[in-house]
Amino acid sequence: MTAVATREKIQRLQGFLPSVAVLIAFFVIPLAIIVVYSFMTKGPYGGVIPEFSLDAYRKIILQEQLDGSFRLNYPLIVILWRSVFLAFVTTVLCLLIGFPAAYVIAQQSDRMKTLLLIFIMIPFWSNLLIRTIAWIVLLRDKGPINSFLMATGIIDHPLSMLFTNGAIVVGLVYVYIPFMILPIYTSVERLDKSVVEAAFDLYASRFQVFLKVIVPLTMPGIIAGCFLVLIPSIGAFVTPDLLGGGRKLMIGTLIQRQFTEARDWPYGAALSAVLLLLVIIALLAQNRAGRRKAG
Amino acid sequence: MATSTRKLTRFPMFGTITVLLYVFLYAPISVFILFAFNDSNTVSVWSGFTLRWFGVALSNDALQKAGTNTLLVAFSATIMSVLLSIPAALATVRPGQSSSAPWFLSLVSLPLITPEIVVGISLLSFFTLIGLDLGRGNIIIAHTVFCLPFAYLPIVSRLRSIDMGILEAADDLYATRWARFRMIVLPLLLPGITSGAMLAFIVSFDNFIVSFMVASAGGTTLPMYIYGMAKTQITPELNALSVIVMMVSLLLLLIAYVTTRGKLLNMGSGT
Numbered sequence: 273m274t275a276v277a278t279r280e281k282i283q284r285l286q287g288f289l290p291s292v293a294v295l296i297a298f299f300v301i302p303l304a305i306i307v308v309y310s311f312m313t314k315g316p317y318g319g320v321i322p323e324f325s326l327d328a329y330r331k332i333i334l335q336e337q338l339d340g341s342f343r344l345n346y347p348l349i350v351i352l353w354r355s356v357f358l359a360f361v362t363t364v365l366c367l368l369i370g371f372p373a374a375y376v377i378a379q380q381s382d383r384m385k386t387l388l389l390i391f392i393m394i395p396f397w398s399n400l401l402i403r404t405i406a407w408i409v410l411l412r413d414k415g416p417i418n419s420f421l422m423a424t425g426i427i428d429h430p431l432s433m434l435f436t437n438g439a440i441v442v443g444l445v446y447v448y449i450p451f452m453i454l455p456i457y458t459s460v461e462r463l464d465k466s467v468v469e470a471a472f473d474l475y476a477s478r479f480q481v482f483l484k485v486i487v488p489l490t491m492p493g494i495i496a497g498c499f500l501v502l503i504p505s506i507g508a509f510v511t512p513d514l515l516g517g518g519r520k521l522m523i524g525t526l527i528q529r530q531f532t533e534a535r536d537w538p539y540g541a542a543l544s545a546v547l548l549l550l551v552i553i554a555l556l557a558q559n560r561a562g563r564r565k566a567g
Numbered sequence: 568m569a570t571s572t573r574k575l576t577r578f579p580m581f582g583t584i585t586v587l588l589y590v591f592l593y594a595p596i597s598v599f600i601l602f603a604f605n606d607s608n609t610v611s612v613w614s615g616f617t618l619r620w621f622g623v624a625l626s627n628d629a630l631q632k633a634g635t636n637t638l639l640v641a642f643s644a645t646i647m648s649v650l651l652s653i654p655a656a657l658a659t660v661r662p663g664q665s666s667s668a669p670w671f672l673s674l675v676s677l678p679l680i681t682p683e684i685v686v687g688i689s690l691l692s693f694f695t696l697i698g699l700d701l702g703r704g705n706i707i708i709a710h711t712v713f714c715l716p717f718a719y720l721p722i723v724s725r726l727r728s729i730d731m732g733i734l735e736a737a738d739d740l741y742a743t744r745w746a747r748f749r750m751i752v753l754p755l756l757l758p759g760i761t762s763g764a765m766l767a768f769i770v771s772f773d774n775f776i777v778s779f780m781v782a783s784a785g786g787t788t789l790p791m792y793i794y795g796m797a798k799t800q801i802t803p804e805l806n807a808l809s810v811i812v813m814m815v816s817l818l819l820l821l822i823a824y825v826t827t828r829g830k831l832l833n834m835g836s837g838t
Contacts, residue, residue, distance in 0.1 A: 294712065
């Protein structure tokens with residue numbers, strides 16, 4: 273009996289082995305290297321010198337002045353704050369638009385539902401870069417929005433919409449809203465409609481039904497959706513980079529620059545470690561929120 | 568069954584928000600596509616229909632090279648991730664085993680949770696450290712890592728729907744393990760493999776950040792080329808190229824959708 277069970281187990285592990293080996297070699301180990309690099313000294317032309325140093329982390333908080341004294345690194349704190357804040361705003365907007373949409377889609381006939389969901393999925397599977405560039409064209413000074421507003425005489429100077437926090441948020445909502453809609457849709461689908469009817473039979477108002485019945489019952493979908501939007505938004509690179517330009521940096525672009533122009537790998541590695549920490553905190557919060565819901 | 572015919576209550580504004588959402592999702596990209604057919608050098612003013620920008624894009628040498636790179640990388644990463652996924656899927660769903668190895672699903676999904684820029688720079692550091700410089704080979708390895716979950720999930724989902732009794736019947740008829748796999752499992756698994764391959768291909772084909780960080784000189788892919796154009800000047804040629812790129816993804820998505828008979832829709836819902 274145990275011999276058979278052991279053989280079964282070995283066979284099973286053999287199936288997983290190739291993928292696990294690839295993931296360890298080309299994902300786990302590289303991440304570990306980044307963590308190690310964050311504690312090393314910066315090399316003169318990029319790369320690192322294998323000497324222990326906390327300089328990279330110090331640089332995140334304190335900036336060395338010309339006279340050798342240290343001051344709080346305000347520019348960096350602004351970038352970190354912007355990354356977290358814009359990701360939150362994006363999540364809230366996605367929820368405010370995504371919940372009603374998911375709710376409405378779930379009410380349709382089966383054929384209509386499929387069709388509407390396909391049209392949510394298509395952007396999700398099409399090129400993120402191109403979808404973001406479409407917004408550059410729309411928002412820029414000579415773009416269709418400004419031309420229209422100028423032609424109708426609403427404004428006489430083009431509005432500067434590109435390279436603003438607003439442009440970044442619009443782009444992030446555009447890119448990540450399918451992540452909000454799909455899990456909420458699943459929750460609304462599973463909602464026991466007789467509970468909602470029971471609430472109405474007990475003379476609950478529509479508002480009460482929404483707040484006290486529908487929202488709590490679809491909470492697992494709401495929680496999943498919020499974190500599926502929040503997590504990639506914090507570390508996003510393409511959207512903030514193209515729509516925020518060089519003026520409104522988020523942490524993703526800052527990390528990328530350390531490995532290209534700035535050639536400060538330990539600093540980029542330390543920033544990556546901070547970003548990973550933010551993601552882990554978000555995952556733990558999701559886990560807790562999910563468990564509190566279940567308990 | 569009766570509950571499914573009942574309607575939930577409607578709320579004011581929800582319908583309007585939904586309509587506006589679809590406008591928001593499709594208006595920007597529609598305008599962008601429209602200007603690929605615009606007979607003018609600027610992307611702002613409409614001056615008549617033309618297909619010449621597609622000609623300009625397709626005859627651009629640098630673009631052709633980037634296109635070849637992209638296809639080569641996507642084909643290789645797709646084949647690698649499918650080849651890795653099949654044994655893993657077979658190990659996940661085993662006859663008479665209730666556990667479906669959730670640890671593996673977590674591990675394989677990790678590259679999707681990790682910010683892509685971090686995946687990119689960590690691989691860059693790793694390749695530099697071990698001195699691995701295979702040109703496009705480095706990009707292929709990198710893509711295989713995040714293509715894995717996209718190849719794995721449809722294959723597992725298909726495998727679950729196979730009646731394991733058939734396998735027992737094959738054993739009873741003294742089929743070898745290989746014969747059982749080759750003649751029964753593989754043909755039944757084919758729709759899952761096809762849709763997994765399509766999704767992996769799309770994900771690799773569209774990837775920008777990881778390629779951008781890992782690629783060496785001459786390894787430019789289409790998304791990298793598009794990014795370069797977006798950073799310098801947006802011309803109608805870029806619009807035409809974008810239309811071509813989106814059509815490729817859409818076509819592959821359609822194949823994946825048809826081979827899973829619409830089950831694909833349930834995959835993104837996190838269940």
